[in-house]
Amino acid sequence: MTQGSTATRTTERRSPWMDDELEAVADLARNFFAKHVTPHQKRFASQGFPDKSAYRELGTLGLAGMSIPTEYGGGGGTFAHDAVLFHEQVMAGDHSLQLGVHSGIVPHYLNAYADHEHKLRWLPKLVSGEWVGAIAMTEPGTGSDLQNITTRAVRDGDDYLISGAKTFISNGRNCDLVIIAAKTDPGLGARGVSLIVAEVDDNTPGFERGRILEKVGQKGQDTTELFFDRLRVPATNLLGDREGTGFAQLMQQLLPERLICGVAATAAMERAVALTVEYTKSRNMFGQTLFDLQNTRFELAECASIARISRTFIDDCIVKYLAGQLDATTAAMAKYWLTDQQCAVIDRCVQLHGGYGYILEYPIAQMYADARIQRIYAGSNEVMKDLVARSL
Numbered sequence: 001m002t003q004g005s006t007a008t009r010t011t012e013r014r015s016p017w018m019d020d021e022l023e024a025v026a027d028l029a030r031n032f033f034a035k036h037v038t039p040h041q042k043r044f045a046s047q048g049f050p051d052k053s054a055y056r057e058l059g060t061l062g063l064a065g066m067s068i069p070t071e072y073g074g075g076g077g078t079f080a081h082d083a084v085l086f087h088e089q090v091m092a093g094d095h096s097l098q099l100g101v102h103s104g105i106v107p108h109y110l111n112a113y114a115d116h117e118h119k120l121r122w123l124p125k126l127v128s129g130e131w132v133g134a135i136a137m138t139e140p141g142t143g144s145d146l147q148n149i150t151t152r153a154v155r156d157g158d159d160y161l162i163s164g165a166k167t168f169i170s171n172g173r174n175c176d177l178v179i180i181a182a183k184t185d186p187g188l189g190a191r192g193v194s195l196i197v198a199e200v201d202d203n204t205p206g207f208e209r210g211r212i213l214e215k216v217g218q219k220g221q222d223t224t225e226l227f228f229d230r231l232r233v234p235a236t237n238l239l240g241d242r243e244g245t246g247f248a249q250l251m252q253q254l255l256p257e258r259l260i261c262g263v264a265a266t267a268a269m270e271r272a273v274a275l276t277v278e279y280t281k282s283r284n285m286f287g288q289t290l291f292d293l294q295n296t297r298f299e300l301a302e303c304a305s306i307a308r309i310s311r312t313f314i315d316d317c318i319v320k321y322l323a324g325q326l327d328a329t330t331a332a333m334a335k336y337w338l339t340d341q342q343c344a345v346i347d348r349c350v351q352l353h354g355g356y357g358y359i360l361e362y363p364i365a366q367m368y369a370d371a372r373i374q375r376i377y378a379g380s381n382e383v384m385k386d387l388v389a390r391s392l
Helices: 020-037 037-049 054-061 081-090 101-112 116-128 186-192 246-282 294-322 328-358 363-375 381-390
Strands: 133-136 151-155 159-168 177-183 191-201 207-212 223-234
Touching: 020 037, 020 054, 020 081, 054 081, 054 101, 054 116, 081 177, 081 246, 081 294, 101 116, 101 133, 101 177, 101 191, 101 328, 116 177, 133 159, 151 177, 159 191, 177 223, 177 246, 186 191, 191 223, 191 246, 191 363, 246 294, 246 328, 246 363, 328 363, 328 381
Parallel strands: 133 177
Antiparallel strands: 151 159, 159 223, 177 191, 207 223
């Protein structure tokens, strides 16, 4: 790679939620990506999925499930520990391991809604990296409108029989455990949605992994179709104490999911600015460096300011979330605004790279391709704006 594949933090200030322990976590995570992920990124992108061994290495280091209670194999930490991991992943230029889903989302559904026995069965395997987790919400005809999903779960004695199709499922190719959003009562709308956990492998009857979808960016991350044809799952795998609570569970857990997007967006802006400062100071043009040109300096000044404002905003959100005070409206604001700014800042940084900004040999080009999905998943930014508007 011609330009530096890593970038230092663009700000010397320490986030108010950081401490020495979290700095040590950051160092450990940085070393993990440098040793176990970065050397394999091209291969992961070529095959369309990361090696499952990378998840096991993550688990061995104690970096997966850091915010899960120690009783279930986790680190007993907070969202701050996960935020450090997600930040370092972006700074390493990795999108192959979908850790937001595996470590930040799936274990917390289980921790919040599964019974004690199932937590003891499922969580240690996810935390150790023995299993990879996924959540299947989106369907070919249903995206953000989750109350209108058509996947059915029909009770059959002590089991559910699940039938339907899901798409855009992160970790779908590698998953060993998948949380399935299904209708247990199609006549009740949102109140008929339930979340059911399935343990799966390539030989599970009624379960089929579809295509690994070819995406614009994040090519090393396995995003797949999943198909269920009377997949038999024990009724005890229902999350919650009764049917019909799935939609409420989804709404509750979407708040940290949107915060994860904001953490990644902010880190991406910081990395993009750092990479572009490095490039423009080394690129000569008209007898001086590209950085010496006024337009370059003004563009980077604006991008650095946006990144700093974004850092201040996401830090405030994290502090509030850790204190149990982050509201859904602010989380929606953070998700849409920060990911919008991520795409805008990276686009401006691509422009400052000139033709090299369009060449994938340069990290900024890959960042441009990888960023676009941020405005779509975890609830499209248009949906986020509507949620904000409802609070006005």
